[in-house]
Amino acid sequence: MSMSRTSGTRERLVIVGGDATGMSAASQARRMRGPEELEIVAFERGHFSSFSACGIPYWVGGDVAERDQLIARSPEEHRERGIDLRMRTEVTELDVAAGRVRARDLESGAEEWTSYDQLVIATGARPIRPPLPGVDAPGVHGVQTLDDGQALIDTLARTHGRRAVVVGAGYIGVEMAEALIKRGYEVTVVNRGPEPMATLDPDMGRLVHEAMEGLGITMVNDAEVTKVLTGEDGRVRAVATEDAEYPADVVVLGIGVRPETALAKAAGLPLGDYGGLLTDQAMRVRGYENVWAGGDCVEVLDLVSGRRRHIALGTHANKHGQVIGANVGGGYATFPGVVGTAVSKVCDLEIARTGLREKDARRAGLQFETVTIESTSRAGYYPDAAPMKVKMLAERRTGRLLGVQIVGREGAGKRVDIAAVALTARMTVEQMTTLDLGYAPPFSPVWDPVLVAARKAVTAVRLRG
Amino acid sequence: MSMSRTSGTRERLVIVGGDATGMSAASQARRMRGPEELEIVAFERGHFSSFSACGIPYWVGGDVAERDQLIARSPEEHRERGIDLRMRTEVTELDVAAGRVRARDLESGAEEWTSYDQLVIATGARPIRPPLPGVDAPGVHGVQTLDDGQALIDTLARTHGRRAVVVGAGYIGVEMAEALIKRGYEVTVVNRGPEPMATLDPDMGRLVHEAMEGLGITMVNDAEVTKVLTGEDGRVRAVATEDAEYPADVVVLGIGVRPETALAKAAGLPLGDYGGLLTDQAMRVRGYENVWAGGDCVEVLDLVSGRRRHIALGTHANKHGQVIGANVGGGYATFPGVVGTAVSKVCDLEIARTGLREKDARRAGLQFETVTIESTSRAGYYPDAAPMKVKMLAERRTGRLLGVQIVGREGAGKRVDIAAVALTARMTVEQMTTLDLGYAPPFSPVWDPVLVAARKAVTAVRLRG
Structure with a gap:
């Protein structure tokens, strides 16, 4: 593996993909190192940078009026921050031995090689x-x-x-x-x-x-x-x-989507079972000192099961970019992994999950108990108290929380965050029963639905032993 | 200290106060031990049992139509479950040496002593x-x-x-x-x-x-x-x-309110700086094997500051009751303490806090950094994305989360739960930056406001060193 320097002490960071991960990495690196120290070149084959793909359904549905509302930062704004973002320019080859990438201008068809000191692969995912x-x-x-x-x-x-x-x-x-x-x-x-x-x-x-x-x-x-x-x-x-x-x-x-890793594969970079790039916790591609990857093109560690997964989600992509940018910028940051949180809605039905489903837990070799409870988002007597169901999985004997699924109306979905933090902290359901969660009648029954589920899970774990 | 038995192997549990803690304890104990094993006598001086005091403002304001909606369980319902609940009966003396309480029927004025094997003090608080x-x-x-x-x-x-x-x-x-x-x-x-x-x-x-x-x-x-x-x-x-x-x-x-502990004080039971009863984690009054206390009449350990506090809140009262009931019922449960979470609203303004304020942190001898950020409850482009401010305190050098305060509109308040769980798990703000919280445009910006605050707090802690 080679390290190619561009000129003098000024390093060049090359980024493949101008969306969440790539441009977050660029922005964070730029915040830490000025243009005299670090040149940043980013290639994006599409017409847009830093856009919210997650927002597209709401634009189509009319909740979001204008396409441009989904663009967090335009190419011009990135350029004003000293990032040489080249739109409609597709990277066609990664040459990690020589430390360079080949890119084609999709308008003119012209191709050229660009050398890098640090490379970020942020090629995202492609829809199936x-x-x-x-x-x-x-x-x-x-x-x-x-x-x-x-x-x-x-x-x-x-x-x-x-x-x-x-x-x-x-x-x-x-x-x-x-x-x-x-x-x-x-x-x-x-x-x-x-x-x-x-x-x-x-x-x-x-x-x-x-x-x-x-x-x-x-x-x-x-x-x-x-x-x-x-x-x-x-x-x-x-x-x-x-x-x-x-x-x-x-x-x-x-x-659904799959990691877009054809370039990485052709370059011989390590891919996992789902076709995503494999990185360490600093988001450095395994075995490569100066190649980084994040977002929808990588696999991430599931902290609950200990297995790798592929999860395409803007919030992870942004975090990866921030971590990469901090590391490339001379700082230190890590992304330890995910617990698998996701929330969605269809009209007024809120749907959320975190951690392991039953089949994930079985696949991970875990024995577990499951409980499901019904409760409401607010005190039962408060107006618009909406029904919600919470399903909880807890490991047999240890009582460790393994997963939570929630389906309900307004106020149900984001309650999954309670479980997401508890999973990260490897709490037991017994520990969860005394969590000091926000209570007032407009916000929760006196026992928050997540606590009701935890109490029932404690009983299930104890009974089975 | 004496233990007085009533007859044979049947124990008598006497409860002073028929609201959240008292009746939760009674119900939980009854679930675990039937009437042939455990007699349960509860005294309540008021007209109502198991009501939601927290709901009163919403009843007054008209959101809750009927008083009875605030009553979780009527005296009759408790009695049907084998709990001898005596309404309008005020306990006037605790004789812990002899293991008995004196109670007065407020209608007839008649007084009598009732002996106990286990005593629960759930006298609540009185308004200032x-x-x-x-x-x-x-x-x-x-x-x-x-x-x-x-x-x-x-x-x-x-x-x-x-x-x-x-x-x-x-x-x-x-x-x-x-x-x-x-x-x-x-x-x-x-x-x-x-x-x-x-x-x-x-x-x-x-x-x-x-x-x-x-x-x-x-x-x-x-x-x-x-x-x-x-x-x-x-x-x-x-x-x-x-x-x-x-x-x-x-x-x-x-x-505000103060612990209602005149009886306990007269009986020589241990009180803390705020006038609340002192208990161990099983909610047993310190130094008394068979006297339990919980709810608004006790002081609780603040897990963040390590100090005792008095917090009158229905959710704690219910948890204390459940813990006492489990222990009296022959099981085992504890209430480790609180992190000081509270949420409220005034019209559509949501107000939440958990952990330490600046003055609490100073009082606890902690050095800390504070940051405040502005964000929105949903993705900025999503309809009804409401502004919210998050203030975060983190310990200097260690970066341990110390407290969070949130003021905003719909969707702001319950986000405090993220911090409540993180405080319980003694997370650092650095650890919080990669929390896998639920993200979708109708629920959160791509960086949840709590994460935005955590990122800023990381920087503040690092800068100060």
Whole structure:
């Protein structure tokens, strides 16, 4: 492995990917080292930098009026901060032996090599696009980039259809179902699993299923899409499974994403079981002193199971960028791992999870007890006290908290943070029963629902011994 | 110290006070030991058992329609569970040497002694009622019991006044200010301290002050009430301070409470600096094998400062009761202490705190850094993203989290739970920066406001060294 210096004592940091991780790393490094010390060059193949992909469903649904609201910082703003951000420029090769990257200007087609002292790989993830007949037909949309979002919005504005099919019932799937409901569509969600939200156990996913049906969404579970059918105009007209056809004026693919690591793989960098880059806790690519990676293109340690996972989530991507920037900037920071927290909503139903599902715990070789309780977000007598269910997993004998899933109405979702912190601290459910959580009738019953679940879990762990 | 048995192997548990702690203890003990093993006698001097005092402001304000909604379990329901709950019966003496209590039937005036094997003291707190001229005039109300609440509601219905003065600007004061605003009153809050909510540092209390004024509430700070002025009819007509008079058709006292421990003191039981009973972690009164105490009449350990405090809060009272009941019932449970979490609201302003204020930290001999940040409850581009301020205290050098204060709109208050759990786990602000909290645009910015504060606190701790 070589270290290539550019000139004198000034180092060059090259960043591949101008979104959350890449530009957070750039900004943090710039805060710590000025342009005379550190040159920062960032390549972004798309039209936008630092945008919130997580916000796309709300833009499509009309909650967010303008695309530009989703852009945290424009290329110009980055450049004003002394970051040489080159838009529409795609890195086509990483040469880690020589310490350089090859990039192509997507407008002119010109290619050139740029050497680096420090390299950040922040190539993100790409949506899974199944190789189905008809999947590339007009009217079939992904929602990964702002360009994707704009294309979908244009389709919705142009066509006068009323029927939408969403393929996939994970976070993107349910959020897009909500967005399309808000746009006045009849929405069908076709889902491969037994229940929506496979990041929950099926018994909790069932609650999401019922709530979605209550919103008028048609849920089709245990169904694999076999093809996309097109009309005479070549546009999508239906989605077919083995058993049925679902008419569609527009189709949204929300099947999930995979790490975008083709460049890294070609360069011989270490990848894990999910195809994500492997890093140490400082977010340095394993075995490479001056190559860093973070965001949707890496695998992260699950602190509860001790296993690596791939989680594409803006909040992790930002944290990785901040850690990388601090380290490249001469400081020290680490990202120890995740506990697997996620929160989402479909209309007024809030869905949250952290830690291990039953199958994760089994896979990790853990024995556990599960409990589920019903409670309310506020004191039962307070107006708008909304029902919520909390499922909790605790390790057998030790009583260590393993996971929490919450489905409920307003005020339910962010309660998952209580469990997220408790998981990080490796608390037992017994310890949790006396947590000093905020109580007042407008905010919680006298026993917060998470504490009610913890109490029941204590009993379950004790009974089984 | 003696242990008095009643008959054979059947023990008698006597409980003084039929509210949260007492009846939680009774219920938990009953769950673990049936009537053939354990007789449970509970004395309550008031008209109601197991009611939510915290709910009174919302009943007065009209959010809660019926008094009985605030009653978690009626005397009859307790009796059906095999608990001999004697209402309107006041314990007048504790004889811990002989293991008996003397109780007076407040209807008949009859007194009798009842022996116990186990005693639970759950006498609660009494509101501070300053010995001011006129303080007992008709129209001056406390809000400690359901009877108090009913009397206030009756006054509000009967009088046709429009001006209310609330004395005190703590939780009860601000909640009552909201209630009276909702009833259409012009509300003046007279507050002894420099800003409302003395459980916050004054800089954060200032935000509450401004928000209350924005709601049309007149805030009078740094003002001591000197007397209550009455009219010719003997009813309250104004509240006077040294500097001014504030016309009032009704006055609400929300000055705070003190532990109700006169009986315990007379019996020679150990009291702390705040007049509350001292217990061990099992909630057993120090030095007494078979005397237990919990709720508003005890002092609790502050896990952050290591000092004892008096905190009157229903959620602690319930936990204490559950712990006592488990221990009396032959199980084992402890209440390790509190971190000082509290949450409240005045109209749509949410106010929360946990851990130490600046003056608490100084009193505990700790050196610390403070930071304050502004952020929003949701992603900035998401509808109804509401501003919030987070103040964070971290110990110098170690970076240990010491406290958090939050003032903001919807979604702000319960975020204090993140800090409450982190305090319990003795996390550093550095550890907090990578907490895996729930993120999605409707729930949080990509960096949760608590994480933004933690990041800034890390920098402050590092700079100072």
